[in-house]
Amino acid sequence: MKWEDICSNCGLCCHEKAVSKDFLIIFESVCDFYDEKNKRCSVYDERFDKCDRCLKVTPLRAAFASYLPSSCAYVLWAKRHHIRFPRDKEVVLSSEA
Template sequence: MTEDQWENLCRRCGLCCFEKYIDGNRVIHTPIACRHLDIVTRECRVYDKRFSVGEGCVQLTPEVVGQVKWLPDDCAYWPHAKKRQAR
């Protein structure tokens, strides 16, 4: 899968752009969005430079998706990351 194909899996829910706390195995999502997230359109206002603006944005590669516990259960990346891990 190409990088563009991977990126296009995203449904743009924006949930990964909200603050969250991890308490043991429990993920607590907050209503506080990244300052660059347009909460109406769920689009990042600085998407092309999101990794350099210092907001702690994480690039969601298949490897990262397979390791993090804070993505929503219905994240479009999950099935594809699991397939890759099964190899």
């Protein structure tokens, strides 16, 4: 399986987020390039050129990035390999933009 195929396309990482010690707040506001109907990035192959804020989920980020929800398929991958370090945070979906 290719690394990219791990993603379950939940889209949570394409939303605005705020991270605190115990909570990961995910706002309604989502990246302009996220196609909500098809639950896909509309510029996937060029996403790092088109979107300054788009970050590739690398194995290092899967292990350390606290902005990824515990349900993220890469976080689950890291947990399976015993390399996930931040504690799980409660995900709060906020209707604020």
